[in-house]
Amino acid sequence: MRPDPSRRPRRPRRLGALAAVLAATVVAGVTASVPAAAAGPSVQLVDAPKVKVLRGDVPAGTKVLPRQTGRVRPHATREPLSSWTVQYDAGFDANPQARAAFQQAVDTWAGLITSPVPIVVNARFTDLGGHGVLGQAGPTDFAILDTDGNAKADTAFPISLANALAGRDLTPTRPDIDAEFSSTEPGVYYGTDGNPPAGQIDFTTVVLHELGHGLGLLGSLTVDTDGHGRWGTASPYPDVYDRFTVRSAGSVQGKALLSYPNGSTALAGALTSGAVYWDGPLGKAAYRGRPVRLYAPPAWEEASSYSHLSDVDFPAGDPDSLMTPFVQENEVIHDPGPVVLGMFGDMGWQTPAPVGVRYTPIDPVRLLDTRDGTGGTSGRLGRGKALDVGVLGGAVPTSATAVVLNVTGLGPSSPTDLRVYPTPRSGTARPLVSNLNLAAGDQRANLVTVLVGEGGKVRVFNAGGAPHVLVDIQGWYGPDGASGYQPTDPVRILDTRTGTGNVPVAPLPAGQSLDLMVVGGPRAVPATATAVVLTVTALRATTTTDVRVFGTPADAATPPPRVSNLNLRPGQVVPNLVVAKIGAGGAVRLLNSAGTVDLLADLAGWYDDAPGGSLFHPLAPERVLDTRVQPPQRLGAGGTRDVRVTQVAGVPASGATAVVANITGVDASAPTDVAAYPVPADGSVPTVSTLNLAAHQTAADLAVVGVGAGGLARLRNKAGAVALVVDLSGWFGP
Numbered sequence: 001m002r003p004d005p006s007r008r009p010r011r012p013r014r015l016g017a018l019a020a021v022l023a024a025t026v027v028a029g030v031t032a033s034v035p036a037a038a039a040g041p042s043v044q045l046v047d048a049p050k051v052k053v054l055r056g057d058v059p060a061g062t063k064v065l066p067r068q069t070g071r072v073r074p075h076a077t078r079e080p081l082s083s084w085t086v087q088y089d090a091g092f093d094a095n096p097q098a099r100a101a102f103q104q105a106v107d108t109w110a111g112l113i114t115s116p117v118p119i120v121v122n123a124r125f126t127d128l129g130g131h132g133v134l135g136q137a138g139p140t141d142f143a144i145l146d147t148d149g150n151a152k153a154d155t156a157f158p159i160s161l162a163n164a165l166a167g168r169d170l171t172p173t174r175p176d177i178d179a180e181f182s183s184t185e186p187g188v189y190y191g192t193d194g195n196p197p198a199g200q201i202d203f204t205t206v207v208l209h210e211l212g213h214g215l216g217l218l219g220s221l222t223v224d225t226d227g228h229g230r231w232g233t234a235s236p237y238p239d240v241y242d243r244f245t246v247r248s249a250g251s252v253q254g255k256a257l258l259s260y261p262n263g264s265t266a267l268a269g270a271l272t273s274g275a276v277y278w279d280g281p282l283g284k285a286a287y288r289g290r291p292v293r294l295y296a297p298p299a300w301e302e303a304s305s306y307s308h309l310s311d312v313d314f315p316a317g318d319p320d321s322l323m324t325p326f327v328q329e330n331e332v333i334h335d336p337g338p339v340v341l342g343m344f345g346d347m348g349w350q351t352p353a354p355v356g357v358r359y360t361p362i363d364p365v366r367l368l369d370t371r372d373g374t375g376g377t378s379g380r381l382g383r384g385k386a387l388d389v390g391v392l393g394g395a396v397p398t399s400a401t402a403v404v405l406n407v408t409g410l411g412p413s414s415p416t417d418l419r420v421y422p423t424p425r426s427g428t429a430r431p432l433v434s435n436l437n438l439a440a441g442d443q444r445a446n447l448v449t450v451l452v453g454e455g456g457k458v459r460v461f462n463a464g465g466a467p468h469v470l471v472d473i474q475g476w477y478g479p480d481g482a483s484g485y486q487p488t489d490p491v492r493i494l495d496t497r498t499g500t501g502n503v504p505v506a507p508l509p510a511g512q513s514l515d516l517m518v519v520g521g522p523r524a525v526p527a528t529a530t531a532v533v534l535t536v537t538a539l540r541a542t543t544t545t546d547v548r549v550f551g552t553p554a555d556a557a558t559p560p561p562r563v564s565n566l567n568l569r570p571g572q573v574v575p576n577l578v579v580a581k582i583g584a585g586g587a588v589r590l591l592n593s594a595g596t597v598d599l600l601a602d603l604a605g606w607y608d609d610a611p612g613g614s615l616f617h618p619l620a621p622e623r624v625l626d627t628r629v630q631p632p633q634r635l636g637a638g639g640t641r642d643v644r645v646t647q648v649a650g651v652p653a654s655g656a657t658a659v660v661a662n663i664t665g666v667d668a669s670a671p672t673d674v675a676a677y678p679v680p681a682d683g684s685v686p687t688v689s690t691l692n693l694a695a696h697q698t699a700a701d702l703a704v705v706g707v708g709a710g711g712l713a714r715l716r717n718k719a720g721a722v723a724l725v726v727d728l729s730g731w732f733g734p
Contacts, residue, residue: 229267443598484613
């Protein structure tokens with residue numbers, strides 16, 4: 001089906017992706033399994049017939065027919081990470097320019113994916129019989145791997161990826177990718193300089209796109225002529241690509257396409273809904289925390305629908321437009337883009353890790369207050385409603401990729417949760433995890449680290465009763481950030497009940513402040529540190545109050561910030577993570593607004609302008625623990641639970657020094673506190689708390705937790721019994 005000519009005034013050259021037609025063949029004597037603690041995607045082989053290789057024909061043709069002029073984006077030269085062998089036919093031998101352009105695309109992929117097994121491509125340059133057919137490519141085979149470690153048993157992997165996972169060539173007598181391109185199609189440019197004449201299609205761009213399908217960017221889902229959606233049409237199993245695709249629209253959010261009945265009209269409706277997304281953590285992280293919208297037009301387009309990125313969200317000239325279904329005249333894209341590489345990482349390919357970013361703390365600024373219209377919005381945020389908050393500008397540069405926000409919800413009419421996420425480019429896709437949980441009438445704040453979305457904004461979604469919402473910015477991450485992070489084993493550095501922190505043994509009076517020395521101390525925070533990460537807990541308040549935490553000003557006349565970090569009422573115990581800018585004398589100031597209140601502070605780490613330190617790698621929030629569905633369902637008094645925080649949710653198997661996690665306690669049976677800390681090698685138990693809960697309360701608190709022995713973090717519950725939920729949103733490392 002041709003696209004709407006009003007959208008594309010020139011004939012689009014369509015780039016397709018068709019999987020091979022497969023028939024099952026058993027390769028005896030091989031079991032492939034991915035151990036849970038393996039360092040990266042690796043496979044152990046033992047003698048048992050558990051791997052099936054499904055063999056099939058060469059994929060059907062990719063019809064490629066132009067759009068409008070796009071931006072030239074040649075790819076930088078990289079050292080090869082994988083070895084490729086191309087079996088060129090006589091047609092390529094007769095056209096050295098076409099062969100050189102093909103090889104340029106091969107060399108690009110070789111510098112972006114890692115494999116211990118050489119990747120073999122069968123390349124033909126011939127008359128494909130018909131104007132508009134530029135080429136076709138796809139995997140020659142798929143392998144069914146028993147991948148115990150990542151819970152994707154019975155999954156079809158493109159053979160090149162299966163080989164990389166297995167560490168051996170599962171089909172040594174066959175190529176891994178079959179590719180053929182037209183030798184007679186007019187208007188094709190075979191140069192390698194990225195400068196095609198007006199009106200011509202860049203051949204390297206087309207080959208790079210098609211090899212991307214051959215490496216695995218294609219799924220098995222399809223819509224048949226009777227209007228039924230099906231998966232695994234060429235085999236009994238879905239492709240690994242299919243494991244990461246969801247539908248998100250309106251009330252349907254994040255519904256896995258594989259959860260629809262196979263052969264149903266419901267699946268067909270989802271595939272043609274325009275609301276199909278990639279939901280893998282690395283793909284989303286590369287897209288600034290947003291689900292990646294796939295091409296899903298209202299009428300199924302064979303060889304185009306589903307196995308491409310949306311050309312609306314990724315138009316010509318976008319850094320990630322290579323794998324959309326259309327190529328334009330004079331469009332030169334010699335780089336797959338970070339989103340595609342993230343998607344490849346989700347499927348199991350080893351790709352270069354994204355560059356981490358550094359942090360810059362700022363004096364807190366209120367961006368939104370729906371009580372008085374600050375930020376341009378007034379009135380309570382209704383059930384199922386969302387608003388977008390601009391986070392760039394002022395002290396936050398346009399280069400910022402993520403921000404640290406203190407988000408406060410006030411007085412909802414019924415229990416609710418707030419979700420904060422990057423404003424999407426289109427659609428309604430939102431995370432299924434929450435940042436802030438509120439009971440009816442509650443007042444509570446939580447720190448949120450969130451990627452910056454479309455238009456320099458983040459979105460706040462309210463699920464239930466209508467609260468007022470406040471958003472205060474504390475700092476930002478980006479390529480121009482100043483400070484790296486140094487995690488430390490958590491330690492209590494302030495307790496007004498005992499005088500810890502060299503403070504009076506007394507609650508803090510109304511309107512009074514205390515200066516907490518954070519430089520030096522039990523963890524030797526250096527003088528070059530710019531900010532500290534503290535879990536600050538307020539308790540024993542005699543009246544409703546708020547607590548503000550900020551860098552001690554050099555001038556006594558400097559007024560305190562007009563934003564708060566904690567809000568509490570009498571009888572409550574309220575914690576919140578604070579990233580506090582270090583002020584004069586190496587101290588931070590804590591100010592109480594009303595009544596009297598006791599304060600605790602536990603140090604988790606600091607940011608430092610000196611060379612070194614860990615960089616931040618933001619992720620889209622991903623749930624890694626929910627004891628409500630993973631026995632034991634509730635953690636008892638004195639109980640501990642170790643949670644894997646590496647090799648999950650996009651955190652690598654090695655190199656991570658700390659993770660950012662939102663920890664939620666659900667329906668505590670008695671007043672308690674929950675501590676989160678790295679699993680210690682010596683079994684010691686730190687005297688700190690992360691989350692404080694009243695009986696029957698559900699609440700969340702953000703934590704920065706060091707990675708402990710075995711890539712684990714430990715949760716410890718003090719009293720009663722409580723269900724625990726952990727959502728990861730980033731990690732620190734190289």
